[in-house]
Amino acid sequence: MATNSALLAIIGDEDTVTGFLLAGVGNVDLRRKTNYLIVDDKTSVKTIEEAFKEFTAREDIAIILISQYVANMIRFVVDQFNKPLPAILEIPSKDHPYDPSQDSILARVKHMFSSDPSGPSSRY
Amino acid sequence: MEQAKDAADDGSGRVEEKSGEADSTSTSSCVSEVQEAHEDAQMLRLLDAMDHLLSCRDSLAKSLSQGWMEIASARYSMGPSRIDQALFSLKPCTASTLVSVSRTDELVIDKGHVEECEQECISQQEFQFALQSPHKDNPGGYENAKSDVLPQSQLRQRHPSGSANRQHTDNDFEDSNILGNDSDMAQSKSRGHDSLAWFGTLVSPHLRVAQSSFKEALETVVELATSQSTIQMAYRQIQESGGLVSGM
Numbered sequence: 272m273a274t275n276s277a278l279l280a281i282i283g284d285e286d287t288v289t290g291f292l293l294a295g296v297g298n299v300d301l302r303r304k305t306n307y308l309i310v311d312d313k314t315s316v317k318t319i320e321e322a323f324k325e326f327t328a329r330e331d332i333a334i335i336l337i338s339q340y341v342a343n344m345i346r347f348v349v350d351q352f353n354k355p356l357p358a359i360l361e362i363p364s365k366d367h368p369y370d371p372s373q374d375s376i377l378a379r380v381k382h383m384f385s386s387d388p389s390g391p392s393s394r395y
Numbered sequence: 396m397e398q399a400k401d402a403a404d405d406g407s408g409r410v411e412e413k414s415g416e417a418d419s420t421s422t423s424s425c426v427s428e429v430q431e432a433h434e435d436a437q438m439l440r441l442l443d444a445m446d447h448l449l450s451c452r453d454s455l456a457k458s459l460s461q462g463w464m465e466i467a468s469a470r471y472s473m474g475p476s477r478i479d480q481a482l483f484s485l486k487p488c489t490a491s492t493l494v495s496v497s498r499t500d501e502l503v504i505d506k507g508h509v510e511e512c513e514q515e516c517i518s519q520q521e522f523q524f525a526l527q528s529p530h531k532d533n534p535g536g537y538e539n540a541k542s543d544v545l546p547q548s549q550l551r552q553r554h555p556s557g558s559a560n561r562q563h564t565d566n567d568f569e570d571s572n573i574l575g576n577d578s579d580m581a582q583s584k585s586r587g588h589d590s591l592a593w594f595g596t597l598v599s600p601h602l603r604v605a606q607s608s609f610k611e612a613l614e615t616v617v618e619l620a621t622s623q624s625t626i627q628m629a630y631r632q633i634q635e636s637g638g639l640v641s642g643m
Binding site: 275276277279287289292294299300301309336362369377379 | 441466467478483484488491497590609610613630
């Protein structure tokens with residue numbers, strides 16, 4: 272069993288990111304690159320998408336926490352990513368509670384036990 | 396007599412054929428039973444992991460909502476400008492909480508399958524995640540491990556014996572200075588680790604409670620990631636063995 276140490280990355284609203292940074296997951300490298308992105312009204316979808324792609328490309332990140340409403344904004348990119356590492360976890364945010372039907376993993380498993388032939392992508 | 400012998404030979408041949416067929420059918424039924432048992436085990440693993448995932452989701456939602464509530468209370472008592480993203484430190488610092496990632500191969504049932512799995516691509520691997528917080532076991536964290544070296548070098552500096560060793564002691568002094576600088580850097584880094592300091596020296600107790608809530612949430616997140624990895628792996632294995640749904 273090979274063991275490695277890695278970071279967590281967060282994409283979410285200000286309070287969620289603040290909380291996780293208080294818990295000690297914040298990392299700033301020498302090039303001032305952070306492992307978090309605060310999403311507010313002014314953040315564009317392109318910025319979120321680029322941050323997500325950057326975090327998934329980094330080898331020192333093992334888990335990416337992304338607020339579900341932010342994941343919905345870049346759902347195509349999130350669903351396209353099917354590697355086990357980094358693990359993508361959709362978490363609730365302050366204003367948007369967690370909806371299990373929108374989670375790609377749960378939707379896949381639900382499809383497995385259902386007789387609906389339309390597949391998990393039919394939820395959109 | 397010869398006809399009787401031929402008939403006896405034919406009879407014994409038929410019996411052998413029949414016994415061969417019976418052996419092959421029993422072997423195939425054994426194989427199918429083993430396969431079914433394997434699929435059942437995979438399905439049970441998937442369902443167990445799903446159950447764990449859903450319970451973790453509940454506890455994550457609880458600890459997160461408590462954390463948000465405490466942050467809101469802290470913002471109310473300290474003022475909105477005192478808890479703001481503009482106060483986040485952008486100085487280079489390493490995270491104090493890391494995640495240890497380990498690949499689990501022993502969960503795959505038979506040994507031959509393990510070898511196959513190693514040859515397969517990374518998307519077929521299962522991972523276990525665990526929190527790796529250096530401050531939990533060792534209050535000084537990783538930095539204390541470095542600063543443990545410092546007293547030895549200082550001792551060497553205190554006991555210079557003879558002129559022949561003077562050059563060595565000078566070198567040791569330089570080394571100790573370097574180590575000292577390292578430890579200073581480490582100390583400044585560890586100071587940067589306490590993210591509460593970003594919001595001032597006297598912070599609201601609500602912010603400390605929020606910190607502990609989010610630490611709890613982190614532990615749940617790590618469990619969630621492990622369950623999710625188990626689900627993905629079990630899902631793929633069921634998919635490969637032609638599981639429940641024809642579309643799989």
